[in-house]
Amino acid sequence: MDKQPTEGPELEVSFDELTRVLSVSIAHDPHFPRIDALWLRRRLEAAGYADLQIRPDPIRRLIAQYNAGEAVAPVEIAQCVDASMQIGVSLDGLVARLSIVPAKGGKPASKTELLALIESRGIVEGLLLEEMNRAIADGQADDLAIARGREPEPGKDGWLEYLLPETRERVPSVRPCGRTDYRDLGEILVVHAGDALMRRHPPQPGVDGVNVYGRPIVARRGREQRFAPGLRGTAISPEDPELLVAACDGQPVRVRNGAMVEPIFTVDAVNLATGNIDFDGSVRIRNDVQAGMTVRASGDIEVGGVVEPATLEAGGSIVVKGGVLGGLGGKTAGKDYSAHAIRCEGSFCATYAQQARISAGDSIFIDDVAMQCQLEARNHIRVGKRLRGQIVGGHCRASLSIHARTIGANSRIRTELEIGMDNGLEHAIQEKAEARDALENRLLEIGKMLTFADRHPDRVTPEMLGRAEQTASALSGEIESLRSEEEDLQHRLALTREARVNAEREMFEGCIVRMGEQLFKLSQDRGPTTVRLATQGLGVFPLEDDSRFDEPQRPAAASQGSSRR
Known part of the structure; x- marks a missing residue:
């Protein structure tokens, strides 16, 4: 018949309020020649010390000493540990995450302490109160987002509007359809001097964001779209600097960033x-x-x-x-x-x-x-x-x-x-991949600097930090663009x-x-x-x-x- 939790040798328990350490001693009882960890845990539970943080090595020595027939002098086997909290901020400063290690017999995490920690980290923007309350109620958290900044909205790039209908591009043109469309041979459009070919539209401003520290994240301005240089047979309209017109009679051909008249x-x-x-x-x-x-x-x-x-x-x-x-x-x-x-x-x-x-x-x-x-x-x-x-x-x-x-x-x-x-496809894919790797290495270096700034905010000026964050955002956009082009080339390679x-x-x-x-x-x-x-x-x-x-x-x-x- 199994022994009850209170059976066994006499266990003396002593808790030091100052050091918050639990000590036990055991007088050897010949009626109970052996004990084990389960017996000890049950006795601690019965004494109300189950939540403390156990020290495994002293417990193993205690059990071995008792089972060898010796009395056990007081041994420190457990201690009270308060809950601990840590806040990490993402490299771009847009998300703050909370981790709570739960208490072991000590004080649980409190909202007051959490708010003080948030204040000490300088986090002021986008606090998520419901998530914080839930973490405090649960007594634990694992990388829980408790604050989110506002991402910047990039400005719309300028663009070129082609003003002529049904003009073929110089580059190969593709269109989705089923069967071959063997249409009758037609004629190519002819323009005359002064005819409008293409209009340039200015870039649109973006909307700035803000990180969790309340610092603005400058939105990327829309890129200005310029007409390509050396557009043969064309000129900028003297009445409208945004309008490209034909300078002679001929065939309009759309090319990258412009049009020519041949x-x-x-x-x-x-x-x-x-x-x-x-x-x-x-x-x-x-x-x-x-x-x-x-x-x-x-x-x-x-x-x-x-x-x-x-x-x-x-x-x-x-x-x-x-x-x-x-x-x-x-x-x-x-x-x-x-x-x-x-x-x-x-x-x-x-x-x-x-x-x-x-x-x-x-x-x-x-x-x-x-x-x-x-x-x-x-x-x-x-x-x-x-x-x-x-x-x-x-x-x-x-x-x-x-x-x-x-x-x-x-x-x-x-x-x-x-x-x-x-064969040119694989070479082009390799070039795109190498260019992307170079940008990713630059982004990694900037990430290291941002991590240093997060750990040592007093050693990095806000201006330097802002430039680094803006550069990181721009590099991320270029990397995504190269990845998209690489995927397009991979798609064509798959088609071959x-x-x-x-x-x-x-x-x-x-x-x-x-x-x-x-x-x-x-x-x-x-x-x-x-x-x-x-x-x-x-x-x-x-x-x-x-x-x-x-x-x-x-x-x-x-x-x-x-x-x-």
């Missing part, structure tokens, strides 16, 4: 009579480009007829309303034109292409047939509008997708297709891993698909087909929808220009 050079044809063309603007050629000629333009190039084996280079897009005959097939009329190629920073569009080398900074659109061509696009290759839509032979390379009605031929001609490669080849009707044996180190050779003719990365490498599947990608925008044609040759 004059359009118009010529009937490019041949030996006209000579090569190298023009700072957009070029419109009404008819054909003869073999061996070169056309270079900083803007767009539009060709109304056929491009024979020639060189076309554009800083914008290229539209060929006829077709392209390249020089990859060998000599033409005894001349070697294989070095000629077509390159553009935007998108390329033509009715057909044969033995041509074409590269585009955005996407390639061919309405009828791409035969024995070398095609390379940063985003998409689309072959097929109202006509056959066939890729036959050659090599096609695109980061996101290659899409045609028919790929390959009954003759099983070798047709190579490469998807999912964009979902790259695919789609054949709407047929895909023939002889087609070879590459994606990095992965290689897939089609061993038999297939109907509507998708080739993409699967768990075990590249695999072939029934035709899948590729609407997960933003649809590439087909380039428009250049309009009538004001200069002629």
Whole structure:
């Protein structure tokens, strides 16, 4: 039968009111040769000392001494401990948090002591009385917010309002939609000298915040948005310094932080009579480009007829309303034109292409047939509008997708297709990450200074503290911006891993698909087909929808220009 809590040897308890220490002594009783910690705890509870803070080591020695058959002289085994409170303030000074270690037989935390501690820390703003009362009532707290400052509201940045409708940007433009929108070729807007292009709106002021010490946190002022320097073909209106106007007639092109007006050079044809063309603007050629000629333009190039084996280079897009005959097939009329190629920073569009080398900074659109061509696009290759839509032979390379009605031929001609490669992405992601790491290291150093200021407020001036807090806030904003840009690049990198080849009707044996180190050779003719990365490498599947990608925008044609040759 278990002993009752009062059974056992005689325990003498002595509490020193001055030192608030509890001592016990035990006379050895042969009827109770052994005791343990449970017996001692029950005896202390019966004596009313259960809440004191126990000293484990003296208790172990006491029990061992008694169980060895010895009497135990008075031993200090417990003491009264008052509750303790601590307040920590976040680095930005916006939140004060309370921690209460509960009393062990001593005085509990009181609201009077808490208010005195708050006052000693200089905390005056945003006190949360309900949270403080609850913590005092509970007798304990763990990083409980008891004061909150008011965060500053940053000012709205100035912005540029583009005043012209339906103008393409120089950079690739994307829009969410399902299927390819092969709209009819249209005209690009032309402006005249004095026409308004863009209005600059001033920044808006922010709303200052305040930290828990009652010190103001200066809101970040809205950044002023300036027009980019060197906007060709434009000027600031003499009547309105916030208005950008055209300085000449031409094609408006929206660029980063502004717009430019590019004059359009118009010529009937490019041949030996006209000579090569190298023009700072957009070029419109009404008819054909003869073999061996070169056309270079900083803007767009539009060709109304056929491009024979020639060189076309554009800083914008290229539209060929006829077709392209390249020089990859060998000599033409005894001349070697294989070095000629077509390159553009935007998108390329033509009715057909044969033995041509074409590269585009955005996407390639061919309405009828791409035969024995070398095609390379940063985003998409689309072959097929109202006509056959066939890729036959050659090599096609695109980061996101290659899409045609028919790929390959009954003759099983070798047709190579490469998807999912964009080496510049990983480099750009690394640059963003390194820039973000540098800013985070600066923020860490400022955080150390703010921690020092919190612990030694008398050694840091309010002006220095305010500047540090403002710098920390600005760095946090820049870090978030870089992180967002890095995530956008990561998203595009993820899209390249979902790259695919789609054949709407047929895909023939002889087609070879590459994606990095992965290689897939089609061993038999297939109907509507998708080739993409699967768990075990590249695999072939029934035709899948590729609407997960933003649809590439087909380039428009250049309009009538004001200069002629």
